[in-house]
Amino acid sequence: MISFYQENKEFVEEAVSEEKTLSIYNLIMDGGLGGQIIIALLFVLLAVALYIYFERFFTIKSASKIDKNFMNQIKEYVSNGKLESADALCNSKNTPTARLIGKGISRIGKPLEDIKSAIETAGKLEVYQLEKNVSVLATIAGAAPMIGFLGTVIGMIVAIHEIANAGGQIDIKMLSDGLYTAMTTTVAGLIVGIIAYITYNHLVVRTDKVVYQMEAKSVEFLDLLNEPV
DSSP: OHHHHHHTHHHHHHHHHHHHTOOHHHHHHHTHHHHHHHHHHHHHHHHHHHHHHHHHHHHHHHHHOOOTTHHHHHHHHHHTTOHHHHHHHHHHSOSHHHHHHHHHHHTBTBOHHHHHHHHHHHHHHHHHHHTTTHHHHHHHHHHHHHHHHHHHHHHHHHHHHHHHTSTTOOOHHHHHHHHHHHHHHHHHHHHHHHHHHHHHHHHHHHHHHHHHHHHHHHHHHHHHHHSOO
């Protein structure tokens, strides 16, 4: 046994070295042109998903910030008839809630239903702005695994083609390109899909919280207008 190892020491060490240096990059490059194209496409989708997530995350986070004394100040200004001061306060706060209240203040003097309708319309526009491009994440979450499975099918076709042209001399190495394509694209597609799915749902939850905040403050403002003088 010892003599066999000594005689084949160089071969064994080379095999171990090759196993240790096997990397994701090698797997992708060994998968052939088809696999490389699909991996590149999935990488682009991942970059787009991460960009949308962080851009929307910070936008929604900024939109959720509101001064705790904001409504108290609004109530004081409106009760004292200082509508210009109330409107100026709303304009100084760059948040959806402040813009809704500002829209309502600009309609004071008109029927309550008109004020409510104006606030609801402004609210729909604010929600649309908050959800901008978030649907793209949902699309990527669904499309990425399907693109990965497309790579799986391509890899299997390549492997079967090699078997058909082998003339009965089947060698696992000739199937490696197809198998690498099948496996790497499947894994990449699932990874991108999972990331997009998680980030999409996180943004939906954050957006719902902001929408709830907008609705609560709008109702509070309308109740203020309903209070007897």
